[in-house]
Amino acid sequence: MTELISRLEIKKVHQIIQRVDIFCSALLLQAWRRIYYIFNKQEVRVSIKERAGNCLRCGRCCQASIRCKNLCYDEKGLSLCKVYDQRPQLCSLYPYNKNDFFFHIRETCGYHYDN
Ligand code: SF4
Numbered sequence: 001m002t003e004l005i006s007r008l009e010i011k012k013v014h015q016i017i018q019r020v021d022i023f024c025s026a027l028l029l030q031a032w033r034r035i036y037y038i039f040n041k042q043e044v045r046v047s048i049k050e051r052a053g054n055c056l057r058c059g060r061c062c063q064a065s066i067r068c069k070n071l072c073y074d075e076k077g078l079s080l081c082k083v084y085d086q087r088p089q090l091c092s093l094y095p096y097n098k099n100d101f102f103f104h105i106r107e108t109c110g111y112h113y114d115n
């Protein structure tokens with residue numbers, strides 16, 4: 001019994017560490033992609049032309065760290081942006097190159113870079 005409890009606790013601690021890890025790495029990417037964009041606008045304009053696929057409207061990139069207050073969902077469960085026409089440029093530019101992915105949702109995003 002004691003062993004089971006300690007196993008469950010270890011699992012819980014592991015899950016918490018995982019969540020913190022995801023949260024911190026997402027925050028870092030959010031900060032990094034802004035800085036990168038400021039200094040590499042021309043490069044981003046070129047690299048985003050290589051972006052393939054489509055947005056699946058899962059909304060995961062809008063809540064990669066903290067959920068954006070403008071994110072909502074329609075009756076089909078597809079994400080909607082309340083300020084779509086005025087959304088920040090960096091939202092429409094996600095992901096702007098092959099490194100610009102939140103690692104925990106990279107595989108489920110509808111966009112990809114082949115090169
Ligand atoms: S994670 Fe990818 S597929 Fe999902 S909403 Fe963002 S850009 Fe679209």
Ligand code: SF4
Binds near residue numbers: 061070082084091
């Ligand atoms: S402003 Fe819109 S597109 Fe940008 S993160 Fe928020 S919900 Fe997503």
